[in-house]
Amino acid sequence: MAFSERVTRLKSSLIREILAAAQRPQVMSFAGGLPAEAMLPALSWEGMPLNIGQYGMSEGEPHLRELLAAEARTLGVPCQASQVMVVSGSQQTLDLAAKLYIDKGTKVLLEGPTYLAALQIFQLFGADCLTVQLEADGPNLGALRANLERHRPAFIYLIPTFQNPSAVRYSEAKRAAVAALLDEFGVTLIEDEPYRELTFDGASAQPIAGRLKKASWIYTGTVSKTLLPGLRVGYLIASPDLFPHLLKLKQSADLHTNRVGQWQAMQWIGTQKYQQHLAQLRSFYRERRDAFQAALERHFGDLADWQVPQGGLFFWLTLKHKLDTRTLLAQALDQDVAFMPGEPFFSEPDQHHGSLRLNFSHIDPARLDEGLKRLAAVVRQAQHAQAA
Numbered sequence: 161m162a163f164s165e166r167v168t169r170l171k172s173s174l175i176r177e178i179l180a181a182a183q184r185p186q187v188m189s190f191a192g193g194l195p196a197e198a199m200l201p202a203l204s205w206e207g208m209p210l211n212i213g214q215y216g217m218s219e220g221e222p223h224l225r226e227l228l229a230a231e232a233r234t235l236g237v238p239c240q241a242s243q244v245m246v247v248s249g250s251q252q253t254l255d256l257a258a259k260l261y262i263d264k265g266t267k268v269l270l271e272g273p274t275y276l277a278a279l280q281i282f283q284l285f286g287a288d289c290l291t292v293q294l295e296a297d298g299p300n301l302g303a304l305r306a307n308l309e310r311h312r313p314a315f316i317y318l319i320p321t322f323q324n325p326s327a328v329r330y331s332e333a334k335r336a337a338v339a340a341l342l343d344e345f346g347v348t349l350i351e352d353e354p355y356r357e358l359t360f361d362g363a364s365a366q367p368i369a370g371r372l373k374k375a376s377w378i379y380t381g382t383v384s385k386t387l388l389p390g391l392r393v394g395y396l397i398a399s400p401d402l403f404p405h406l407l408k409l410k411q412s413a414d415l416h417t418n419r420v421g422q423w424q425a426m427q428w429i430g431t432q433k434y435q436q437h438l439a440q441l442r443s444f445y446r447e448r449r450d451a452f453q454a455a456l457e458r459h460f461g462d463l464a465d466w467q468v469p470q471g472g473l474f475f476w477l478t479l480k481h482k483l484d485t486r487t488l489l490a491q492a493l494d495q496d497v498a499f500m501p502g503e504p505f506f507s508e509p510d511q512h513h514g515s516l517r518l519n520f521s522h523i524d525p526a527r528l529d530e531g532l533k534r535l536a537a538v539v540r541q542a543q544h545a546q547a548a
């Protein structure tokens with residue numbers, strides 16, 4: 161069959177395969193990035209006008225765009241509603257950005273590790289994905305400067321607040337330094353922030369986009385982690401030079417975003433009810449994070465190192481004795497445990513053995529200890545086999 165040449169680069173998603181395996185009810189899953197079921201808010205559809213079922217504007221509902229722009233301005237991102245586009249989940253922003261910038265061989269710069277689905281989509285369009293090493297407080301600035309200088313990438317893709325998968329939150333100093341470097345080299349920023357609201361200590365984390373003086377930018381967010389992923393409502397805010405191009409690309413992908421979902425999002429964003437829901441979400445996840453940390457200390461203390469995440473949904477473990485964690489998956493699933501191997505979060509997976517991403521938000525607390533105990537046993541067994 162004659163498919164397009166880009167289809168040869170289409171990889172199956174490891175996450176999807178693991179999530180499919182994790183559907184079995186007995187499986188204790190640390191794999192996905194799913195919100196806790198108990199925290200999905202009950203929705204009221206009362207008062208939704210009938211004409212919301214009609215075709216709408218490609219840019220999104222005007223009132224929702226106003227609300228999102230106002231929220232972004234409070235975070236220091238200078239923007240008008242005319243720069244806001246509602247999209248079908250922030251995943252669509254990555255698709256539109258890839259179409260806007262990437263030809264075969266186009267260099268793009270990403271954090272190492274980075275969001276798996278971003279890597280997949282950029283590689284599908286043929287990007288040469290370069291990596292800047294991530295430290296506990298953000299990217300290594302020397303490496304960032306060297307990459308920008310040497311490769312002049314088409315854009316840099318960053319997740320500065322509770323990064324997926326590493327949970328890293330950039331310091332204020334690194335945010336400022338990154339913005340200054342992007343201005344210096346004129347490299348476009350794509351800033352992806354699905355986890356910003358899930359903060360456990362409330363510390364400052366102003367977006368990088370708002371600090372840029374010259375470089376173009378796309379800032380993207382979503383209600384997937386704060387309301388419901390099922391709504392499929394995300395948004396992008398772009399510098400005025402990029403917006404018209406992104407709008408045309410959106411129109412060729414789908415005519416508009418789910419208007420029913422947008423109507424629901426408008427019942428929440430900017431309201432007191434939403435603030436209360438976010439406060440409940442934060443304390444619920446903080447408790448889950450604390451319970452997870454205690455169980456990790458019990459079972460992984462001698463096996464791995466990690467930072468306690470101050471927000472987001474993940475722990476990122478680095479094994480003290482490196483091994484390819486992809487090889488642990490089958491044994492873990494045999495034990496009814498699912499997790500995400502760390503290797504696929506890097507553009508060169510074989511050079512980055514030995515990390516695991518563990519989601520702490522979704523596991524039933526009654527099964528948390530047993531799940532981590534079994535996973536630790538699988539790691540221990542593999543390390544013995546390797547040493548033998």
Ligand SMILES: Cc1ncc(COP(=O)(O)O)c(C=O)c1O
Nearest residue numbers: 193249250251275324382384394
């Ligand atoms: C970093 C990152 N970007 C984007 C997404 C996609 O979110 P959405 O449901 O809005 O498409 C996720 C979801 O896990 C994510 O972790």
